[in-house]
Amino acid sequence: MDIRALRYFAEVVNCGGFSRASAVLHVTQPAISRAVRLLEEELGVRLLIRDPKTVKPTREGEVVYRHAAQMLRQVRQLTSELTDMKSELKGELRVGLPPLVGSTFFSDVIAQFRREYPGVDLHIAEFFSSHLEQALDDGEIDIAAAMLPVDLERFVVQRFAADRLMFVVNPGHEISSCTAMRILALKTHPLVTFTKDFKLCGLIEDACRAQGFVPSTVGRSSHLDLVLAMVASGMGITVLPRSVIERTNIRQFVAVPIVKPAIRFELALVRPRQSYISQGCKAWLELAAGALGFQISDSFICQAGAGTLIPDR
Structure with a gap:
């Protein structure tokens, strides 16, 4: 054939x-x-x-x-493995990154990788977290960053960050002087947020439903700048991960922690269990580990044998 x-x-x-x-x-x-x-x-x-x-x-x-x-x-995978047998690091690496995660955590990693490994053809594919698992299954990407949880029967994960959600409001907003605020604030204040493709939206909506209400969403965008512009115009308030607030220049806004309960989540690098890890992929992992401060687990870089699953313990 x-x-x-x-x-x-x-x-x-x-x-x-x-x-x-x-x-x-x-x-x-x-x-x-x-x-x-x-x-x-x-x-x-x-x-x-x-x-x-x-x-x-x-x-x-x-x-x-x-x-x-x-x-x-x-x-x-066969082509990647044969390429890796050559002395010079070459080949292709396809990395899937959700928009917020990519810009917040991996912009420096991408730049450093291109400088240090010019022989590797690096493709960055922007996928929403909700689509990453299918893209990995279909072989469109080799490795991805995603918000957990993912299906651990199909994927191996390497956690690299723990995060939590916070309100972001105008300095003159009535909750800007609060040291913390419950998610119930969205019961009385309109929400500006991202499009429903973002896994973050599901996290917010689930937290609101657990408190017995559905937030009133008055604006959506897939771009952080536009979400913040709507907040600046007074349309409503938004909810962002703490990492985005800390790593993005949004000093003109006030961040208020969400408590009782705090809404926490983890971020991880994800790859299919039965997949070959190229030398280019290992180089990407090493740069990411150095930049983000995590230690690569043995289970994540363990190669799959023919027809076997990689243990995740």
Whole structure:
């Protein structure tokens, strides 16, 4: 079976069409169509349904896509392992970072990695925490930073930070003089927050529901600057991780700890249990550990044997 044909087919499914897949793959559309047609003939099944506006996999196509994703991931791991056998550090490393986590914790790590390992093609993919697990499963990224919890049956984690949530308000706001405030403040004060793709939003909403109410959300954005602009305009108050407040220049606002209960969470680097850890990935881990002050656990860098799971104890 032609690996290239599987790659073309998988990209057509990912993009929902031949023309978009052609742009991503830098391969002509007729060449992709021909490869997919030959794959259908080899397997004896129809793989795609071609509608006027999109292309979708058939039921048989969904099965082939699932196996193709696994095979392509194995090919990438094979290439990484062979590359690592050479003396100079080269290859490709794909890191998934949620927007807030990436800008808060990893901007210096990215810059240092590019300086020290120019031979490694570093790709930073911005994924919301809610999408990271699927991206890791699909082999789109090699390692990711995420808010815990994640599925420990599928992933190994390396914790790198503990965090808590705090209110952020204008200096003139009535709770700006408080030393601490309960989440119940959102019962009477409108909330400005991020889009629902952010795992942070679920954390806030769950905390409010536990107190018997749903917050009144008056504005959402996927950009921190716009969220803070809405707070500055007086639309409402927001909730941010302490790490973001400490590492971001937002001195014109007042941060008030949330208590009774304090809303805490952990951040971790995450990788699939059955995955090859390239030398580039190990270099990334070492730089991150130095910058963020954590010690890399043996369980996180233990390699998976063929068909075995990595112990997480």
